[in-house]
Amino acid sequence: MTDPSRNRAWIEVDFDALRGNFELLQRSAGRHARVLPMVKADAYGVGARAVVTALELLDPVGYGVATAAEGIALRGWGIDREVIVFAPLPPGDVGPAAAYGLTVTVSDLAALARWVEAGQTWPGLSFHVEIDTGMGRAGFDWRECLHWAPEVLSLAGEVVRWSGVFTHFHSADTAEAAATTTQWARFQDALAQLPVSREDLVVHAANSAASARWPEFAADMVRAGIFLYGGSAAEPGVSCLRPLPVVSVYARVVLVRDVPPGSSVGYGATHVARGWERWATVAIGYGDGLPRSLGNRGHMLVRGRRVPIVGRISMDMTVVDITGLDDVGPGEIATVIGRSGDETIAVDEVAEAAGTISYEILTGFTPRLPRLERERE
Numbered sequence: 001m002t003d004p005s006r007n008r009a010w011i012e013v014d015f016d017a018l019r020g021n022f023e024l025l026q027r028s029a030g031r032h033a034r035v036l037p038m039v040k041a042d043a044y045g046v047g048a049r050a051v052v053t054a055l056e057l058l059d060p061v062g063y064g065v066a067t068a069a070e071g072i073a074l075r076g077w078g079i080d081r082e083v084i085v086f087a088p089l090p091p092g093d094v095g096p097a098a099a100y101g102l103t104v105t106v107s108d109l110a111a112l113a114r115w116v117e118a119g120q121t122w123p124g125l126s127f128h129v130e131i132d133t134g135m136g137r138a139g140f141d142w143r144e145c146l147h148w149a150p151e152v153l154s155l156a157g158e159v160v161r162w163s164g165v166f167t168h169f170h171s172a173d174t175a176e177a178a179a180t181t182t183q184w185a186r187f188q189d190a191l192a193q194l195p196v197s198r199e200d201l202v203v204h205a206a207n208s209a210a211s212a213r214w215p216e217f218a219a220d221m222v223r224a225g226i227f228l229y230g231g232s233a234a235e236p237g238v239s240c241l242r243p244l245p246v247v248s249v250y251a252r253v254v255l256v257r258d259v260p261p262g263s264s265v266g267y268g269a270t271h272v273a274r275g276w277e278r279w280a281t282v283a284i285g286y287g288d289g290l291p292r293s294l295g296n297r298g299h300m301l302v303r304g305r306r307v308p309i310v311g312r313i314s315m316d317m318t319v320v321d322i323t324g325l326d327d328v329g330p331g332e333i334a335t336v337i338g339r340s341g342d343e344t345i346a347v348d349e350v351a352e353a354a355g356t357i358s359y360e361i362l363t364g365f366t367p368r369l370p371r372l373e374r375e376r377e
């Protein structure tokens with residue numbers, strides 16, 4: 001039997017490029033800082049298990065996730081490195097997180113009290129303190145350090161270990177650099193007031209964009225997500241390290257027809273052929289995670305040629321105008337993200353056309369698309 005996984009639509013992951021991106025960031029961060037791969041949301045849709053398996057070869061300091069369940073899944077795959085959960089835990093998740101030895105991030109004293117309580121049952125637990133320097137969604141206020149920090153220390157007592165402190169940048173990817181340098185200064189301000197010695201804490205701030213742009217903000221650890229998966233870490237024009245592409249998305253052409261002038265395509269008949277056109281129906285739609293907003297806006301590559309998406313995207317099918325391309329028939333590969341001949345569609349281009357960010361494109365691909373290892377050329 002031939003492998004059916006490339007029959008319809010699929011994702012290919014270049015694990016060498018993934019590791020290459022990790023090493024690019026590690027070199028830029030310097031010898032004193034470690035790269036913490038963020039593998040939340042199924043490693044940004046790429047497939048966490050395969051990503052972690054690939055990264056294990058590089059001996060990362062640990063992994064970052066967003067939920068207790070994601071951390072517990074890592075334990076199930078045999079990962080016993082540090083796993084840090086980077087979103088405030090719903091109270092019901094505290095017990096499971098503790099039972100699997102995850103490290104939590106703490107933004108208020110009530111959450112710390114719950115962690116301390118779990119620590120009575122599960123000895124050896126740690127936590128990192130988040131400091132809010134402007135992101136606003138989590139963290140203790142950077143201006144109130146003298147108020148909360150001593151309370152954190154005494155509440156933790158000998159039960160759970162305060163092992164790290166961090167902040168999160170809100171605009172490291174934008175041309176405006178001042179916002180990030182301001183947040184960094186606030187973070188330094190707060191650090192100087194902590195009642196814990198700097199040497200006893202893992203200090204971290206940088207996400208991909210900050211790591212790719214400001215190696216001097218690497219501190220002890222950088223939290224790298226999108227860069228590992230090949231998403232551009234910053235706006236075009238911003239000078240920074242750029243990642244290797246990691247993710248390609250392909251789908252098969254399933255039907256080709258020559259249509260006369262006046263023919264319409266898709267729900268709402270939003271595209272009407274002006275002359276004779278050749279349309280190819282491609283087996284991918286919004287049910288696969290191809291954003292519906294790409295209707296009449298996005299492109300695919302067929303035989304190295306950039307061809308426009310015509311009409312609205314359906315749940316399971318998308319039509320491209322391949323007028324002028326001969327000999328294209330069912331089974332031909334259409335490239336949604338990736339390279340074909342001399343042409344490339346980057347995940348950032350798709351995001352831009354869809355009015356969103358690469359993160360949402362990657363995490364949006366549904367389980368209908370198998371995630372496959374890229375075959376070496």
Ligand SMILES: *Cc1c(COP(=O)(O)O)cnc(C)c1O
Pocket residue numbers: 038040086168206207208209223224225226227
């Ligand atoms: C997701 C996340 C990151 C990674 O962000 P990227 O922009 O993908 O590098 C870093 N830190 C925290 C707290 C996160 O939640």
